[in-house]
Amino acid sequence: MQISFPSCRPDYCARDLVLTFPARVDHQTVQCAITAEALEDHFDARSLREEDLIDAFTAHRRDIEIAARRMLTEIGGNPILLHSGYFRFCT
Template sequence: MDCFFPNVEPEYHGSPPEVRFLVRVDGAPVICSISAEALQDHFDAHGPFEDELLHAFVRGRQRISAVCIAALRRSHGDPVVLRSGMFRFAEAAMGKRYASELNGRGVRPAMAAMATSGRR
Protein backbone atom coordinates (compact mmCIF):
# COMPACT_ATOMS: atom_id res chain seq x y z
CA MET A 1 0.00 0.00 0.00
CA ASP A 2 1.45 3.35 -1.07
CA CYS A 3 0.62 6.30 1.23
CA PHE A 4 1.45 9.87 0.24
CA PHE A 5 0.74 13.02 2.26
CA PRO A 6 0.22 15.86 -0.23
CA ASN A 7 1.13 19.40 0.73
CA VAL A 8 -2.45 20.34 1.62
CA GLU A 9 -3.24 22.30 4.78
CA PRO A 10 -5.06 20.34 7.49
CA GLU A 11 -8.52 21.52 8.53
CA TYR A 12 -10.04 21.99 11.97
CA HIS A 13 -13.46 20.47 12.64
CA GLY A 14 -15.20 21.27 15.89
CA SER A 15 -17.69 18.50 16.55
CA PRO A 16 -15.97 16.44 17.78
CA PRO A 17 -12.85 18.62 17.88
CA GLU A 18 -10.29 17.14 15.50
CA VAL A 19 -7.94 17.98 12.67
CA ARG A 20 -8.64 16.40 9.30
CA PHE A 21 -5.98 15.86 6.67
CA LEU A 22 -5.62 14.32 3.23
CA VAL A 23 -3.71 11.15 2.48
CA ARG A 24 -3.43 9.56 -0.94
CA VAL A 25 -3.62 5.80 -0.60
CA ASP A 26 -2.61 4.05 -3.80
CA GLY A 27 -3.44 7.34 -5.54
CA ALA A 28 -6.98 7.65 -4.12
CA PRO A 29 -7.81 10.52 -1.73
CA VAL A 30 -8.60 9.44 1.84
CA ILE A 31 -9.59 11.93 4.55
CA CYS A 32 -8.14 10.97 7.92
CA SER A 33 -8.26 12.80 11.23
CA ILE A 34 -6.56 13.09 14.60
CA SER A 35 -8.53 13.74 17.77
CA ALA A 36 -8.06 16.83 19.91
CA GLU A 37 -7.21 14.53 22.81
CA ALA A 38 -4.31 12.97 20.88
CA LEU A 39 -3.00 16.41 19.92
CA GLN A 40 -3.24 17.56 23.55
CA ASP A 41 -1.70 14.40 25.02
CA HIS A 42 1.17 13.93 22.58
CA PHE A 43 1.78 17.19 20.69
CA ASP A 44 1.35 19.89 23.36
CA ALA A 45 -1.92 21.45 22.17
CA HIS A 46 -3.26 23.58 25.04
CA GLY A 47 -6.98 22.90 24.74
CA PRO A 48 -9.33 21.89 21.93
CA PHE A 49 -9.04 25.25 20.18
CA GLU A 50 -8.54 25.61 16.43
CA ASP A 51 -5.19 27.44 16.51
CA GLU A 52 -3.77 25.15 19.20
CA LEU A 53 -4.77 21.97 17.39
CA LEU A 54 -3.53 23.14 13.99
CA HIS A 55 -0.16 24.26 15.39
CA ALA A 56 0.22 20.98 17.28
CA PHE A 57 -0.54 19.07 14.07
CA VAL A 58 2.14 20.96 12.16
CA ARG A 59 4.69 20.36 14.95
CA GLY A 60 3.91 16.65 15.05
CA ARG A 61 3.29 16.00 11.37
CA GLN A 62 6.11 13.44 11.02
CA ARG A 63 4.98 11.26 13.96
CA ILE A 64 1.33 11.70 12.98
CA SER A 65 2.11 10.53 9.44
CA ALA A 66 3.98 7.45 10.71
CA VAL A 67 1.13 6.37 13.00
CA CYS A 68 -1.40 7.15 10.27
CA ILE A 69 0.38 4.89 7.77
CA ALA A 70 0.30 2.01 10.26
CA ALA A 71 -3.41 2.62 10.94
CA LEU A 72 -4.22 2.82 7.21
CA ARG A 73 -2.49 -0.50 6.63
CA ARG A 74 -4.61 -2.10 9.38
CA SER A 75 -7.78 -0.58 7.89
CA HIS A 76 -6.84 -1.63 4.33
CA GLY A 77 -6.89 2.01 3.21
CA ASP A 78 -10.19 3.06 4.78
CA PRO A 79 -10.26 6.45 6.58
CA VAL A 80 -8.91 6.40 10.13
CA VAL A 81 -9.27 8.57 13.22
CA LEU A 82 -6.01 8.72 15.15
CA ARG A 83 -6.64 8.61 18.88
CA SER A 84 -4.37 9.11 21.85
CA GLY A 85 -4.02 5.40 22.60
CA MET A 86 -2.57 4.76 19.15
CA PHE A 87 0.33 7.11 19.93
CA ARG A 88 0.86 5.54 23.37
CA PHE A 89 1.07 2.13 21.71
CA ALA A 90 3.49 3.39 19.03
CA GLU A 91 5.69 5.09 21.64
CA ALA A 92 5.76 1.95 23.80
CA ALA A 93 6.71 -0.16 20.76
CA MET A 94 9.51 2.26 19.86
CA GLY A 95 10.70 2.30 23.48
CA LYS A 96 10.92 -1.49 23.55
CA ARG A 97 12.85 -1.50 20.28
CA TYR A 98 15.23 1.17 21.57
CA ALA A 99 15.71 -0.71 24.86
CA SER A 100 16.56 -3.96 23.07
CA GLU A 101 18.97 -2.06 20.80
CA LEU A 102 20.72 -0.64 23.88
CA ASN A 103 20.72 -4.09 25.48
CA GLY A 104 22.44 -5.47 22.39
CA ARG A 105 25.21 -2.93 22.88
CA GLY A 106 25.97 -4.23 26.36
CA VAL A 107 23.84 -1.74 28.28
CA ARG A 108 22.35 -3.35 31.40
CA PRO A 109 18.54 -3.89 31.21
CA ALA A 110 17.88 -1.45 34.08
CA MET A 111 19.86 1.26 32.28
CA ALA A 112 18.03 0.51 29.02
CA ALA A 113 14.68 0.82 30.82
CA MET A 114 15.74 4.16 32.31
CA ALA A 115 16.85 5.41 28.88
CA THR A 116 13.44 4.69 27.39
CA SER A 117 11.42 6.05 30.32
CA GLY A 118 13.04 9.47 30.28
CA ARG A 119 14.60 9.04 33.75
CA ARG A 120 18.31 9.45 34.38
Protein backbone atom coordinates in the same frame (compact mmCIF):
# COMPACT_ATOMS: atom_id res chain seq x y z
CA MET B 1 0.18 -0.11 -1.02
CA GLN B 2 1.47 3.36 -1.89
CA ILE B 3 0.65 6.01 0.72
CA SER B 4 1.50 9.69 0.60
CA PHE B 5 0.27 12.82 2.33
CA PRO B 6 -0.33 16.12 0.51
CA SER B 7 1.22 19.03 2.38
CA CYS B 8 -2.02 20.94 2.84
CA ARG B 9 -3.28 22.54 6.04
CA PRO B 10 -5.51 20.23 8.12
CA ASP B 11 -9.20 21.11 8.52
CA TYR B 12 -10.74 21.67 11.93
CA CYS B 13 -14.08 20.06 12.77
CA ALA B 14 -15.40 21.74 15.93
CA ARG B 15 -18.37 19.37 16.21
CA ASP B 16 -16.14 16.29 16.48
CA LEU B 17 -13.05 18.02 17.95
CA VAL B 18 -10.75 16.58 15.29
CA LEU B 19 -8.39 17.75 12.63
CA THR B 20 -8.82 16.06 9.27
CA PHE B 21 -6.15 15.64 6.62
CA PRO B 22 -6.00 13.71 3.36
CA ALA B 23 -3.88 10.74 2.42
CA ARG B 24 -3.36 9.36 -1.04
CA VAL B 25 -3.60 5.58 -1.00
CA ASP B 26 -2.90 3.95 -4.35
CA HIS B 27 -3.96 7.18 -6.13
CA GLN B 28 -7.24 7.47 -4.17
CA THR B 29 -7.90 10.17 -1.57
CA VAL B 30 -8.64 8.78 1.90
CA GLN B 31 -9.70 10.94 4.84
CA CYS B 32 -7.61 10.78 7.98
CA ALA B 33 -8.39 12.46 11.28
CA ILE B 34 -6.71 12.95 14.62
CA THR B 35 -8.57 13.83 17.81
CA ALA B 36 -7.94 17.00 19.76
CA GLU B 37 -7.32 14.77 22.77
CA ALA B 38 -4.49 12.98 20.97
CA LEU B 39 -2.97 16.31 19.98
CA GLU B 40 -3.14 17.51 23.60
CA ASP B 41 -1.95 14.25 25.17
CA HIS B 42 0.88 13.39 22.79
CA PHE B 43 1.75 16.40 20.63
CA ASP B 44 1.78 19.36 23.02
CA ALA B 45 -1.39 21.16 21.89
CA ARG B 46 -1.90 23.95 24.43
CA SER B 47 -5.71 23.86 24.25
CA LEU B 48 -8.68 22.72 22.17
CA ARG B 49 -8.64 25.96 20.20
CA GLU B 50 -8.29 25.49 16.46
CA GLU B 51 -5.04 27.46 16.27
CA ASP B 52 -3.40 25.46 19.06
CA LEU B 53 -4.42 22.15 17.52
CA ILE B 54 -3.14 23.15 14.08
CA ASP B 55 0.14 24.39 15.59
CA ALA B 56 0.63 21.04 17.34
CA PHE B 57 -0.23 19.13 14.16
CA THR B 58 2.19 21.21 12.11
CA ALA B 59 5.01 20.83 14.63
CA HIS B 60 4.55 17.04 14.79
CA ARG B 61 3.24 16.36 11.30
CA ARG B 62 5.95 13.80 10.48
CA ASP B 63 5.16 11.65 13.55
CA ILE B 64 1.41 11.91 12.92
CA GLU B 65 1.84 10.88 9.30
CA ILE B 66 4.00 7.91 10.35
CA ALA B 67 1.22 6.76 12.68
CA ALA B 68 -1.42 7.38 10.00
CA ARG B 69 0.60 5.39 7.45
CA ARG B 70 0.87 2.50 9.92
CA MET B 71 -2.87 2.49 10.60
CA LEU B 72 -3.79 2.87 6.92
CA THR B 73 -1.62 -0.15 6.15
CA GLU B 74 -3.16 -2.16 9.00
CA ILE B 75 -6.75 -1.53 7.87
CA GLY B 76 -6.32 -1.72 4.13
CA GLY B 77 -6.38 1.96 3.20
CA ASN B 78 -9.79 2.83 4.66
CA PRO B 79 -10.48 6.18 6.40
CA ILE B 80 -8.89 6.43 9.84
CA LEU B 81 -9.32 8.26 13.13
CA LEU B 82 -6.24 8.49 15.33
CA HIS B 83 -7.23 8.50 19.01
CA SER B 84 -5.02 9.22 22.00
CA GLY B 85 -5.07 5.52 22.92
CA TYR B 86 -3.51 4.59 19.60
CA PHE B 87 -0.45 6.69 20.41
CA ARG B 88 -0.38 5.46 24.00
CA PHE B 89 -0.26 1.79 23.04
CA CYS B 90 1.09 1.65 19.49
CA THR B 91 3.97 4.09 19.29
